[in-house]
Structures are given as structure tokens and as C-alpha cells.
Amino acid sequence: MTHYLTRRSPFVIALSLLAFCLFGIALGSASGTTGFESWFTALRDDTAWQIVWDIRLPRSVGACAAGALLGLAGALAQGLFRNPLADPYLLGSASGAALGVAVALALFGGNPFATELLVRMGLTGAAFVGAVLAVLLTLVLARGVHHNLRLLLAGVIVGVVLGALVSLITLMRPDVLQGMQGFLLGSTSFIGWTSCALMLGVLLVCVVLTFVLSRVLDALSLGEATALSLGVPLASVRVALICVLALATGTAVAQTGLVGFVGLAAPHLVRSLVKTKNNWIVLLSSLMGGVLMLVADLMARMLLSPQEMPVGVLTAVLGGGYLLWLMYRSQTTRASL
């Protein structure tokens, strides 16, 4: 079959992206004021070991995992809603997480990226619960998953209303404003190994589930009626995939805050590289999300070194810039046809 040889194989792209991820993690573990030096002295020097193993490595691995979760959620959202502009936050999970954090901050005080384990656990837990509850609220308002437009509108409504509640809380308790701002911008600074393990575990579950269920996304790409005529169990799989979407987004948001554009840009990047079935698109988007987040995290650390930028600012600038370029490029290629 010649048509298999003539196109870029998704398998090769997956391997390259994985290599990029590992390279990025290695690079991340060597970036900082002490640079590569800490790497070489790590075996002899306890402080250097601590810097590499306890601070830099989990941060890079965590950034990669969070990006992968967002990339997966983005591909899933775009496939489910058959809309290239869908992003992981469109069912209200972002504002739900923000509200969770705001409530937790207002009740207990503290910084969302505090290093004390208990505070951190409480806040990530609040963010996760908020995200999942917001998605559930969206589903209730949309009266199920059968109507795409109703779901999207319900997501917008939930987003606006919960956003208003967050504003109200920050207005009444100005002291939580700074902590909130840090969360809203997103940050990878304080990810520990526990968060990494959690994110990687959730990622594994989500990837396997999506890979198995993505057949329905393939059928859906022909339109809802045709998908039904092909005999796929549309309704039940859609519920399952929305649960995966909420789980992946909630987990990422809880650990790293609202990192924008990774979930939107990763699937687009993948689709510009290769046209293939949805199981590969989702897997590749996940890897691509990891790469994007690692790049953003590295730049966040290096651009203003020794100071740091919130990673969310960089993903927004990078992702937005890329999409703008993509938009203009597709316009000019279409015009020249």
C-alpha cells in the first residue's frame, strides 16, 4: 500500500515529540543560576542534588505533564464539539477552579503556590473540586450532552457567573487578590514530585481512555446523523469523554493554575503536521502540549533571569502569536489558490 509510505507517519512524530519532551526536561533540570554545573556536581554535592532532584526536575516533569493534560483536553474538546476554536476550559472548568481557589483563599488565606504541603493540597483540591463542579453545573444547565450548542452556551453562562462570583470575593477580600492573580496567570514554579505523580497518573488514565474511545470522534467528524448511522454509541461515549475532559483539565488547572492557549494551540500544531485519525491526534496533541509547556517554562525561567515570569503569560503570548500566524498563513494560501 503506497499511501502508507508517502505520508508522515504519526508514530515517527510521536517518537520525535517524546524525544523533545525528554530533551526539554533535561534542559529544564539544567537551567537556573547554577546551570549545568549542578548536574555534574549533583552526585557529590548534596545541595546541587537537591537543586536538581527536588526543585528543577519535578518542575520540568510537572510542566510537561500539565501541558500534556491540557493538550489532550484541547484535542478532545475540539473533536467533541467539532469546533477548532474549542479549548479545554470551555465547559466552565477554568472559572470553577478559580472560584474554588478564591473561596479557599478567602477562608484560609495563604498563597496558591505556597510550599507548605497542607495549604497547597487544600488549594489544589479546591481548584480541582471547583473545576469538576463547574463542568457538572454546565451539564445540568444544558440538560445533558445531546445538544452541542446548548452545552457551549451553558459553559459560557457558567463561566460568566462563576467569574462574577470570583470578582465579588476578591472585592470583599482584597488580601486574596495577589494570590488569585498568581493562580489566574498560571505557574509551574512550585510543582513537587507528589503533583508530578498525580498528574502523570491522571494523564495515563486519560490517554488510555481517549485512545480507546476516540473511534467515536472519528465517526463524529462526519456529522452527528452520520455518526449515529454508523452504529456508534454516541450518547454514552460522549458522557465518558466529557468526564475525561473535566478530569484532565481539572487536574492540570489545580496544579499549575490557568495556563492559557496550550490546549488550543497543541491540536492545531499537530494537525498542521499530520492528518490522521483521532486516536493519534489526541495522543500527539498531548505530547505537543508537553513540549509547548516545557518551552514556555524554560523561557519563563530564562527571559528575565534571575527573575521569573508566570508561565501562563508566555503560553498566551506564544500560543496567541502562533495562532495569528496560522490564521494569516491559511488566508494567504487560500487566496493564492
Place this chain on the structure above:
Amino acid sequence: MADVPQSNNQGVAVNLPKMAFSVRDLHVSLAGQEVLHGIDMSFVAGRWTSIVGPNGAGKSTLLKALAGLLPVTGRIFLFDHELMSMDRKRRAQQLSWLGQNESVSDDLRVWDLVMLGRMPHQDWLAAPSAHDHSVVKSALQATQAWDWRERSFSQLSGGERQRVLLGRAMAVQAKVMLMDEPLANLDPPHQVDWLEQVRCLTSQNTTVISVLHELGMALQADDVAVMQSGRVVHQGACSDAATHSAVEAVFDKRIAIHSLDGQWVALPKL
């Protein structure tokens, strides 16, 4: 089967034609308003029936109901099995659907798109078999879309897209094909190609039911079902004079059906 719809008082089942579809007292409501008001009809297996009627007569709704895409009251039998209680996958193997104006992802490759038609025959996680590949290949060749198999859907013109979608519907290799406005965007030579493909399908005992706007093409069918205001007012062979007058009647006698070189044509009555 216990619920065979065929009433047969004399008990002679020998000469009765096999029915692909039997519909009993079918009512369909869309957005709270009843659109189909009690339809009773049958479609003989291995024949091509075209459904005609003025705008808003309920043609597409009837076709969708036959495909099991709408909640209905009444009973629909597909080869003597109740449609709604059939196994989802079995139904998908026997019934192929080509819809009208369905939004298809631009990023899909033509080959992958047509391969989706094989879905009812594949196991959930299995890779396409050699048979699937050969079916897709012949479907692409039959619709003359083989040359574009590597292109993405967005790179095709409207007529080219329609041919690919037709190939997708044919790749199911179902016993019954339902097509809503399959000639949309097709230029005359490809309309004739479509006609030949449908004839070829019916000669292999496939049942084809289509909704067609162009009466000239619709009258090429074996049978015509004439609809008006949510009811089937006539069903009969294309060559039948009664069918012609029923068609002329639902179009307010603004058209007339003439015979020309052994074919039927509908011309405006001025």
C-alpha cells in the same frame, strides 16, 4: 419473526415481493409540531424509490425516520425486524445513510473518510482488514474519487466532496441505502454517473431510497413516492400514468410530465 408486518389473508407468501422497509402509522414531531401525520407504506427490496414533493412536505423527515435518526411513534420494520429495537451495529450494517449539508471535518483525509464507512463491520479497536481496504478502493473508484485519496476534505470542491461522501455511503455495503439530495453540487456527467451507480446497486439487490429535487432524475427511479403536507399521497411505478398525475397534482399542476426518447421528463407548464 413474530412481528412480521405483512398482512396476508390468503396465506400465499410465495409471490409476495420481499419488503426492505414497512412503515405502519408513523408520526414524527419536530420541535413540538407534528410533521408526519400517520404514514403507512412499504418499500420493495432491490428497487429504487425516489421520494418527491413540494418544499416542507416532510421528505427529509421521512428519510431520517427510516434511518432511525429521529424519535417516532408508530412502527418501522427493516427486513421484518423492528428498527428501533435492532442491535445498533446490525442496523448500521444493513442501513447506509447519506445526509444533506452535514458538516464534515475539513482535516479528514479522503481515504480515512471513506474508510469510516467500514466502521459497522469492524471490531471496536481492530485495524481495517484487507477486505475493508479493497471495499474502500472500489468505492473511491466507483465515484471517481480515487485520485484524491490523499487529499484532505477541505481541498475539494463541492461536487468533489459530494462524490467522496457518496463513496463513504457506498463503502458500508448495506442492503438499504438512504440518500437525501445526493445530487447536490454534482455536474450533469456526474449526475449520470450517480444514476448508473444506483442502477448497478439495485441490480445487486440493494434497495435505494432517495429524496430528489430534480424531477427529471427522480422519474428515472423504479418507483416514486409522492408526498404532500406530511402525508404520502401516492406510491407507484414511475411509468404509471397515475403516478404522473399525482406528481403533477402536488406541484399545483405547474409542471407536466412528458415522454421523450423512452424517458420521462418534467417541464414547466407555462
